[in-house]
Amino acid sequence: MRPFAYERPDRIDDVVAILAGSASARLLAGGTDLIIRLRDGTARPDVVVDVKRVADLDDGIHESHGRLVIGGRAVMTDIAAHPVVRRSFTGLAESAAVVGSVQIRNRATLAGNIGNASPAADTVPSLLVHGATVVVRGPNGERRVPIDDAFVRSGVTTIAGDEVIAAIELALPAGPSGSVHQRRTRRRGHDLASVTLACTIDAHGVTRIAFGSVGPRPLLRVDPSGLLADGGRPEADRRAALDELLADAAPSATSMRATPDYRLAMLRVLGWRAVQTALARRAGATA
């Protein structure tokens, strides 16, 4: 690995100051993506800033004023196991539970999954359908970024190089809702997603579907009409509505994990299954 300096500040402001002073500095949270890139030379920082001892960067998950706040250092293992995440943001819990392996989930952070901006990021479709807000700290203080505004394309976000993801916030759902995450991989167990998709259906019948690994960034699409969520309507009409939501999927022909045809076919299968599962979960939900 090419040498670099290692910094381990105690405060977010110190992190931001180091980032502001170096164009090549890289943040180290879980390290499960960064260390691979440090080794293969695709990341060549002069300084690596380890945020794991930053006191005002939380590694916990807590409720506050009708929101669930996931700290910038919270790891996938804890997110997948958290009772409120499992109950109210089931899709997010399911997606956090399939990131990498146990070893990866013990290190990998949700903030890192956002900042890494992989089109195949497992948790991002769930964050999109749950309407997450990314709380970002930078030289000018704090700003709040709706998750759908955070992504540009593979590896590129709207979060600046001198900004840090401090937390991810999710508004607790009002009334019964159902959510789910589904994906296809080449093999069972530890693999990257060929297609990854999440769905929520709220108390008013609004269906939100987000999907990744089928284009340069994950996409969010919404059916506010209630058609998809209405089991009493003809299935052909509902499937047509689903196809419309998925129409902008544009998988790369050069990606190695699966062909575009396979991804598009599976996207429709996963989308339909996800709607059924979200509806069943909404029916079983108490709040």
Add this chain to the structure above:
Amino acid sequence: MTQLELTATVNGRQRTFAVEPHHTLLESLRDDLGLTGTKECCLVGECGACTVIVDGRSVDACLMLAAEADGTTIETVEGLAGPAAELSALQAAFLDTGAAQCGFCIPGQLMSAHALLAETPHPSRAEIEEGLAGNLCRCAGYEQIIEAVQRAAEAPAGAPARAHLPEPSVDVAAVPDAKLAPQ
């Protein structure tokens, strides 16, 4: 770059050692501390051969900088056996089921299984499969490995640990290579 001095509890012993900032925990364990039981293999977090336990959680040592281990408690495969080198119930179960074939993945498999059993003392088969999904065995000894974890989980708590393996009756060093590995 300047070396960093760090202190960590490794297999119950407090160790203070210097590391390069760009060295991984895997490199440091093997090269600085001489703990070569932890294996280097894929270096991208897919195979699990370098699995160790840091502050009670299993991690891929190839995906962690050594500097990040400052102040932590680390368990490696060398720490599983007892003070007189008696095997843990888990290690004995791996031997009994023939889980170790070429053996290269076994330190990582043992550490993942050890972490799993600490968290879930009586795992279902599905929980074992998921708990070990980050550990590849290219001999494909998965059935025997799963069986070993199941056996270890059934072993009564506080069961006497197995004495270490007897010394081989043949002095391997004295045997010509041609006899050990006929071509």
